[in-house]
Amino acid sequence: MEILGIPLQAMLSQLLLGLVNGSFYAMLSLGLAVIFGLLNVINFAHGALYMMGAFLAWMGLNYFEVDYWIMLAAAPLLVGLFGVVVERTMLRWLYKLDHLYGLLLTFGITLLMEGLFRSVYGVSGQQYAVPDALSGAFDLGFMVLPKYRAWVVVASLAVCSGTWFMIEKTKLGAYLRAGTENPKLVEAFGVNVPLMVTLTYGFGVALAALAGVLAAPVIQVSPLMGSNLIIVVFAVVVIGGMGSIMGAIVTGLGLGVVEGLTRVFYPELSATVVFIVMVLVLLVRPAGLFGKEK
């Protein structure tokens, strides 16, 4: 059986690969959405923090012989801590201002960090091997799926749904959502909003770092790995609806698939297709797929 001249099996395997990429998009845009939601900050540094996560994993292995599994937890923690410091010392002063300022500040942070890593490690990137437990591949019949890629999908789905549940269904999530709109009032109700904000930023960037660690065995660990991605991830968040958790997850996965299909039918366009989707979506649904119109 063929679809538009492509064998069904090939199609299936491309869809699956799209889903893998979508998992990265979902995790990254989820972090962005959480941060935008509560802090009203468009965290441009997200790509750089993703890169930092990957680098930490690499450094852990090369300098301290700490293996993948430990770094999977340690790198997000460290980056989260870094985020906490950034939030406490810098972002904090910008909440009342236009989005623009947060964007600019985090853009500055991005330039600084990428420059720093580049001057130490160069641009060619570092190699990070797939952990032993996950090397090898599943033979699915229609394709060979490396075990590691399957793991990425599983891990990302778990993290995304966990985060979604926490935000949409728990009391803590209600505080977060309310804090998004009127932090002062929520504070007047007795919730420690500043702490919540700090931790949220830490959590959001930790998600980026986690995605970075997950990506390290798949792509070259290089200082520029994040900047290539960040604009696309922004687009994902916007298509999903700024600040919408569900939107970020579903759109992330969906766009991964759309991009995967484009790679088959019109590969040149695969870096641009996200933007085409974005324009179409915003023309029809001004606040994005899952966004609420104010």
Next chain:
Amino acid sequence: MNKKIGIALVLGAALAAPFVIYPVFLMKVLCFALFACAFNLLIGFTGLLSFGHAAFFGGAGYAAGHALKAMGLPFELGIAAGVAVAALSGLLMGSLAIRRQGIYFTMITLALAQMLYFLYLQAPFAGGEDGLQSVPRGKLAGVVDLSSDLAMYFVVLAICAGGLAVIVRTVHSPFGQVLRAIKENEPRAVSLGYDVDRYKLLAFVLSAALAGLAGATKTVVLGFQTLTDVHWTMSGLVVLMTLVGGLGTMAGPVVGALLIVVLENKLGDLGNALGALTGVEWFRTLGESVGMVTGFIFIVCVLAFRRGIVGEIGALNWRFIRSCVQVRSQSEISKNRQSA
């Protein structure tokens, strides 16, 4: 009165500058200054943050370059072609984006600009990543040979001054008044019978056309046009220039453009000079760290000088004046109390 003196001073300096400073560098600054001012017309006075202005700046550059090089058109028509293409792209992009608000507007402009980027990347005449090279400068009015940097400089100065004049006039025109009203309270403007979308669209097209003027001029000055100018980082750069200089001020974008262009071009020299002066070797590596230094400046600006350089200076004056007034009114109040 003060203002007139200020303008005269600036004009004088601009006329004298090429004899002191390298003209091509000055021309580049001028083009970016015009670009930033055009951008500021949109964000500073209409409140619309576009993240797609590179498409106009670079797109006009391609159009002008193509017109001059491949079609052999004269200088004036080359520039006009650039402006026309920018205005047209502006009309197209604007009519799709204007209907959306806030961050969504910004993102739609980014997305459309990315599509145009794709177009320029693929279009055969644009030369892919090698760019459109060897664009001739031609002659002004068929007479003045522009291959002399000095002659070119005065032409560019005239173009940019003209562009700025258009912006100033627009801001202080009946149209500008409506734009201000829309920026302040859009629903109210609607309820007073203004079709706000059409006003915003005109502002967008104007801004695009002027950005195109800047881009086309830059291409002619430098003699080539590459993908750098249509890439989203260029859209980002112009945001930064405007912000660092001071949003919504007239002089801010000019100052911001100057700062950024200087940073891009002269940081290495500065580092070397510092290195020689202080003997600290590290300074010599500054030239490789334009990105990092730029990043650092933005962090500092955002945290400490949020209104931008010009805005901050303005605020300083204002604060000073206000503190005087406040002292007075306070004493008046206490006087009134006593009498009451």
Next chain:
Amino acid sequence: MSVVLETRQLTKEFKGFTAVNNVSLRVQRGHIHALIGPNGAGKTTCFNLLTKFLVPTSGQILFNGRDITMARPARIARQGIIRSFQISAVFPHLTVLENVRVGLQRPLGNSFAFWQSEKKLNALNGRAMELLAQVDLEQFADTVTADLPYGRKRALEIATTLAMDPELMLLDEPTQGMGHEDVHRVTALIKKVARGRTVLMVEHNMSVISGISDRISVLQRGALLAEGTYQEVSSDPRVMEAYMGTTAGTTAGTTAGTVPGALEGAH
């Protein structure tokens, strides 16, 4: 007397919730027509429908006999229906004079003229000052609007609205959030400017309504409950129960300054 504005079976549903239900209103030319009703009755929604900030689910809106159900907001404004907002709507960083000029400017036809000097607009100053005089704001002409006290901002809003020379003014709770003096001032103002035009207003303050309205429609749960003069409506037992509460008959008429007794309820 002719009908300026008419709605026929106007209905608005939000995701299965009917906020405005089959409302047929007729506003007579020259009237001050009040729309009252308990909270959530659909008054603001009704206004939003009339000014096209919302699109009706079904029904028709006729202005001077013309169907405007599908017209766009700015177009409605140009036909002579101007609204005010429940929260004050001014251009805060423009001066008071400029605020009014924005209202006057459009008919001049140079609003797209980005090449002209804004000095051209000075031609409108005389008319603008006249309008400011009507609302006692002349002495504030050059003040930046943000610095005006709240009540004055509402007055300015009315002046700007008048600049459009509207045939029909829609006022959404014009006295909300005002002190007593301001309430009186604005009430008087509405009465003054309503001469020669039609006003449709939403208001909770019964003393304002009783003083100036020619006709009152009462909404409840999105539907029209009663209609008539103040006397008729306020003695309607259904209205009493749904809106004014049991003691409304005595309260609403009471004027300020009397001894506060069992005066729960209306302002």
Next chain:
Amino acid sequence: QVSNDVVKIGIITDLSGLYSDLSGQGSIVAAKMAIDDFGKTVLGKPIELLTADSQNKADVASARAREWIDQQNVDALMDLVPTNVALAVMDIAQQKNKLAIVVGSASSVISNEKCTPTSAHWMYDTYSSSVGTGKALLKRGGDSWYFLTADYAFGKSLEKDVTDVVTAGGGKVLGSVKHPLNSSDFSSFLLQAQASKAKVIGLANAGGDTANAVKQAGEFGIAGKGALVAPLLMFISDVHSIGLKYAQDMYLTEGFYWDQNDATRAWAKRFFAVQKKMPTMAQAGMYSAVTHYLKAVKAAGTDETTAVMKKMRETPVSDVVIPKGTLRADGRVVHDMLLVQVKKPAESKAPWDYYKVVDVIPAAEAFRPLAQSGCPLVKK
């Protein structure tokens, strides 16, 4: 005879971007070595080196070039990375009659349609890097190809050059897929390539894209299953970053390898002492370019461009990096290239011991023949 009593060389290279590992700081180090080896003076005048970061922006680089020429009296501009920078600077150099020697940029248009009388292209180009590999693999039975091509001019020209070689040699090109620059995930493209059943998957891309494609080919077991992955433009710095585990057995074409003979080893050791990395062919090429330039200045007795250029063409290139080469009329420096195969991890005995030299591709074959040149300066 020497303008301003100093010979000034200006290096514009990528110090901070994508190409900084293959050229960048290492190019400057190599140029300094050349100047030092020459004795720091020529014709009794000092040699001065200026350096600048192109930031990969043609406008930054060209503004720099103009200023250097007009205000600092720079005599020769070198490295010029990447290609758009090179083209822009070559244009200016021609207008102002100065030398532009391109080393780090790859595009073969530099000595083709876009050639200028005052420019030269050293060490390698897209043709020399890809064609050698193409021919070698064809000879070893790789007669059906599929390309993963970066959707940019240089990617397309790599693909085209190899396609010509492959079809001329009786091989078939089964197809190609154009991917956007910096697509970090190549699995989809690789599967398409695999589905074509081609014996060779040619990577017509560079830098991070190539590295990722190689790595993911390993991950999906494509390299293992009979298909050969062939990068068409790769440097030793890329092999270093990919690591032998994934890069092993690949064929590629290099202009220089440090472990060729005693002279190269000695030279590379000095380089390593400063840079802590072995030189790429682009960096080594800088040494050759600067050396040859200085020799020509000395021979011409002046630093005037036309005279120097004439001498540069007349004298053969001969130094530790390029022992035997010539500068052709189209500005192309032609010399022997090396076909190398990446060692298996077990075979590599020391850091940077990466290549087995499989073949020497003679200069006449390694570069596009003058007869096919699109350069207007070449009289046919």
Next chain:
Amino acid sequence: MAAALEITNLHAWYGESHILHDVNLSVNQGEVVTLLGRNGAGRTTTLRAIMGLTGARKGSIRINGAEAIGRATHRIAHLGVGYCPEERGIFSSLSTEENLLLPPLVAGGPPGMPLDEIYEMFPNLKERRASQGTRLSGGEQQMLAVARILRTGARLLLLDEISEGLAPVIVQTLARMITTLKAKGYTIVMVEQNFRFAAPLADRFYVMEHGQIVESFAASALREKMPVLNQLLGV
């Protein structure tokens, strides 16, 4: 009886503007006190200052004996204060019921009003419980804002203009509610424009002008103070 709220020499600023000048007031346990004044007199600012929502503050605010100045806003709430802001502050990303359940219970305090009872008091809310908070009508939002803090167990309520924009019936409901709360021993500070709503409910009145308390009297003195009020407020 110990004072539930004791404010002495309070100054407060918004940025550079000095709004409150030396405010002194005290509210006893179980009392209902009303702050009167014209627009801009500083009544809202007083409540916001208590919650730590203004800019700088100076002076002393004691809540059940504990000093609130220098304390973070969220910790002030834990002293048992419920604040209902002038602008209502309904959250649009939360449903009506989520809004209602949002404020955390005061730790260690007495139990608040159960949900059923709240719904009984405000049937509109029950009907619209699943709807997005800001989709409620203006008046419904006002009800929600008040109802929300009743549930937490806070015993000191700061209510800013709660009768604003409400239909007379609802205003009556609110009046009854306040009477009930008072009977239950709640301490209430109300800011009111609507004098006739506030008058019969309050035990004591403070009148503010230009950021200062200019008059204070007990309910019993209301009749004789009417002329002063007339002059100060135009009532």
